[in-house]
Amino acid sequence: MSTQRRRGWLLLVPGMLWLALFFLFPTVQLFFTSLYDPDGSFIAGYEMGWEFGNYVSAIADTWNLFARSFLYAGIATVLCLALGYPLAYAIAFKSGRWKNVMLVLVIAPFFTSFLLRTLSWAAILSDRGPVTGFFQTLGLLPDDGRLLATPLAVIAGLTYNFLPFMTLPLYASLEKVDFRLIEAAGDLYSSPFTGFRKVTFPLSVPGVVAGTLLTFIPASGDYINAELLGTPQQYMIGNRIQAAFLTEQNYPLAASLSVILMAIVLVMVIGYVRRAGTEELV
Amino acid sequence: MSPADRDLRLDGLTKRFGEFVAVDDLTITVPQGSFFALLGPSGCGKTTTLRMVAGLEEPTGGQVFIGDDEITALRPYKRPVNTVFQSYALFPHLTIADNVGFGPRRRGVKDHPAKTRAMLELVQLEHYADRKPGQLSGGQQQRVALARALINEPGVLLLDEPLGALDLKLRRQMQIELKRIQTEIDVTFVHVTHDQEEAMTMADTIAVMNHGLIEQMGPPAVLYENPETTFVANFLGQSNLILTDVISSSAAAVVVDCHGQKLEIDPSRCHTDTGRGWLGVRPEKISLRPTGEQIRDGANRLTGGRVSDVSFVGVSTQYLVAMPWGQELMVFEQNTGQQAQLRNGQEVDLIWSPEHAFLLDASQDAKAGVTTPEDEA
Numbered sequence: 001m002s003t004q005r006r007r008g009w010l011l012l013v014p015g016m017l018w019l020a021l022f023f024l025f026p027t028v029q030l031f032f033t034s035l036y037d038p039d040g041s042f043i044a045g046y047e048m049g050w051e052f053g054n055y056v057s058a059i060a061d062t063w064n065l066f067a068r069s070f071l072y073a074g075i076a077t078v079l080c081l082a083l084g085y086p087l088a089y090a091i092a093f094k095s096g097r098w099k100n101v102m103l104v105l106v107i108a109p110f111f112t113s114f115l116l117r118t119l120s121w122a123a124i125l126s127d128r129g130p131v132t133g134f135f136q137t138l139g140l141l142p143d144d145g146r147l148l149a150t151p152l153a154v155i156a157g158l159t160y161n162f163l164p165f166m167t168l169p170l171y172a173s174l175e176k177v178d179f180r181l182i183e184a185a186g187d188l189y190s191s192p193f194t195g196f197r198k199v200t201f202p203l204s205v206p207g208v209v210a211g212t213l214l215t216f217i218p219a220s221g222d223y224i225n226a227e228l229l230g231t232p233q234q235y236m237i238g239n240r241i242q243a244a245f246l247t248e249q250n251y252p253l254a255a256s257l258s259v260i261l262m263a264i265v266l267v268m269v270i271g272y273v274r275r276a277g278t279e280e281l282v
Numbered sequence: 283m284s285p286a287d288r289d290l291r292l293d294g295l296t297k298r299f300g301e302f303v304a305v306d307d308l309t310i311t312v313p314q315g316s317f318f319a320l321l322g323p324s325g326c327g328k329t330t331t332l333r334m335v336a337g338l339e340e341p342t343g344g345q346v347f348i349g350d351d352e353i354t355a356l357r358p359y360k361r362p363v364n365t366v367f368q369s370y371a372l373f374p375h376l377t378i379a380d381n382v383g384f385g386p387r388r389r390g391v392k393d394h395p396a397k398t399r400a401m402l403e404l405v406q407l408e409h410y411a412d413r414k415p416g417q418l419s420g421g422q423q424q425r426v427a428l429a430r431a432l433i434n435e436p437g438v439l440l441l442d443e444p445l446g447a448l449d450l451k452l453r454r455q456m457q458i459e460l461k462r463i464q465t466e467i468d469v470t471f472v473h474v475t476h477d478q479e480e481a482m483t484m485a486d487t488i489a490v491m492n493h494g495l496i497e498q499m500g501p502p503a504v505l506y507e508n509p510e511t512t513f514v515a516n517f518l519g520q521s522n523l524i525l526t527d528v529i530s531s532s533a534a535a536v537v538v539d540c541h542g543q544k545l546e547i548d549p550s551r552c553h554t555d556t557g558r559g560w561l562g563v564r565p566e567k568i569s570l571r572p573t574g575e576q577i578r579d580g581a582n583r584l585t586g587g588r589v590s591d592v593s594f595v596g597v598s599t600q601y602l603v604a605m606p607w608g609q610e611l612m613v614f615e616q617n618t619g620q621q622a623q624l625r626n627g628q629e630v631d632l633i634w635s636p637e638h639a640f641l642l643d644a645s646q647d648a649k650a651g652v653t654t655p656e657d658e659a
Contacts, residue, residue: 178371180367180369180371181371181374183367183371184365184367184371184373185373185384186337186338186357186358186359187336187338187358187359187363187364187365187367187431188359188364188384188385188388188430188431188434189359189385189388189389189434190359190384191357191359194388199373199375202375203374203375
């Protein structure tokens with residue numbers, strides 16, 4: 001092995017060790033935990049029973065939570081794309097000297113904690129809050145109608161919290177689009193909209209793929225938004241896993257739910273990336 | 283439709299960026315089917331002019347016509363004009379065939395696959411139809427850009443430094459190729475370039491631009507042989523410019539005093555009516571003779587030169603000749619073998635015909651338009 005190559009491997013070592021210790025080992029551990037005998041307990045300890053039946057009962061009890069999670073996460077992802085694309089487009093092409101300021105504003109929410117921001121959404125959407133009042137005045141919401149504790153609140157919270165994860169990759173790929181290509185499309189009889197459809201958008205697909213993945217994956221495992229902005233009627237799979245781990249301390253159940261979530265997300269992501277065909281794009 | 287129906291006409295075209303006037307009240311007519319070059323250094327307004335014709339830049343004032351149709355305010359995609367962009371702007375996500383077929387598809391041309399194939403054949407890229415632009419060489423990409431524009435049969439084809447990204451050898455090849463295609467399809471080409479040789483090789487008419495204005499417009503030979511400004515004299519090729527006083531002027535000849543020696547100039551080549559002028563003569567128009575040697579009648583003779591530098595470059599020998607008033611003049615002698623090479627320090631007379639000199643207004647900067655090697659890069 002040449003010195004050059006050996007140096008390359010050496011650079012990988014710290015990251016690999018870190019991942020082995022804090023990702024690979026816990027994942028394997030999680031997988032084994034999911035197969036423990038469910039008759040054990042946190043206090044008494046668990047025995048390895050290779051109980052694949054854990055998965056069957058986990059699915060049977062919680063399939064509706066899975067469905068709801070993917071539905072909410074899916075809607076939030078679509079909303080993030082609808083909000084984030086024009087935003088990223090404006091920052092990339094129209095913001096001029098305000099570009100850096102606007103990028104900082106996109107990241108600014110990260111200066112406060114996720115939990116705190118979601119709590120303030122609870123205040124904003126509360127029954128006596130200004131937003132509810134506004135919609136009631138407009139007649140869009142009945143006088144006893146609520147925003148908080150509805151699916152709408154949970155989806156809105158998810159959308160808000162993950163918007164930067166959508167906007168930034170979109171911005172990164174839009175910013176790379178050469179404006180002369182857009183001019184060339186116009187020169188070749190494309191209206192601005194057709195030029196966008198045929199040139200700008202296809203060239204930004206890598207950003208769309210990255211943004212949707214970075215939004216959908218964490219959103220489908222999220223439980224804070226459902227916890228703080230919803231009720232048990234809006235709970236997502238994350239809430240169930242959290243309860244199983246921390247409240248019921250039913251480790252085999254929690255672990256098998258986690259493994260199922262991971263597996264489903266992985267399959268969906270592979271299918272999605274294959275269809276979007278990112279490797280085809282320059 | 284008579285030929286004049288599709289002339290490109292710019293009328294008082296002006297573009298200001300804040301205080302800066304990029305294009306200043308430009309009025310020109312480009313006849314249909316001609317190869318027209320806008321030549322000038324970077325920042326002279328040539329690209330801005332082109333972009334206004336393409337509709338990519340909005341004029342501050344003036345109008346653009348094709349034939350009798352005014353297109354000044356039309357959106358780019360509604361103009362019968364196509365552009366070959368600087369560095370090509372090919373769509374990286376589309377195949378070569380899809381790049382070339384892009385325009386016809388947008389316009390809903392029925393047999394666009396057949397047209398695309400024919401166009402790829404014209405530029406000799408039929409075997410590359412399914413590749414992506416990134417897989418092609420610079421010269422091939424250039425041809426794709428040309429095909430993508432020409433397939434639309436534009437009234438006017440705009441070329442923005444189309445050969446700028448190619449190396450010298452390929453550039454020469456493409457110059458000939460471009461000229462061939464232009465003659466074959468009889469489309470008006472408006473070609474923007476800073477390369478005077480490129481403009482002279484290809485264009486029927488050259489407009490030399492400087493500071494947003496046209497310095498001079500005409501066929502390449504006229505611009506070269508009879509420049510009207512010091513900028514044109516220096517930007518197209520090289521010129522010796524000597525400050526002289528006009529002694530007399532008649533229909534037959536203009537006589538000037540050049541540091542005590544009388545020289546004649548053809549009146550049609552005098553572009554000043556003040557008492558002083560820059561006498562210009564191209565280095566290859568001068569021949570050197572040892573001092574005192576007999577010369578033919580009617581030729582101008584400038585005596586008192588001393589060879590200060592000799593460089594043999596093969597086809598010619600380039601001399602620098604120091605004159606008594608301190609100026610060094612350039613002389614290129616063809617290596618025809620008729621004449622012995624002169625030595626450094628030899629005393630010489632400079633001989634040229636009156637119809638090879640020109641006289642320019644003395645108020646101009648003698649160094650205007652001089653290109654340095656860095657500019658060429």
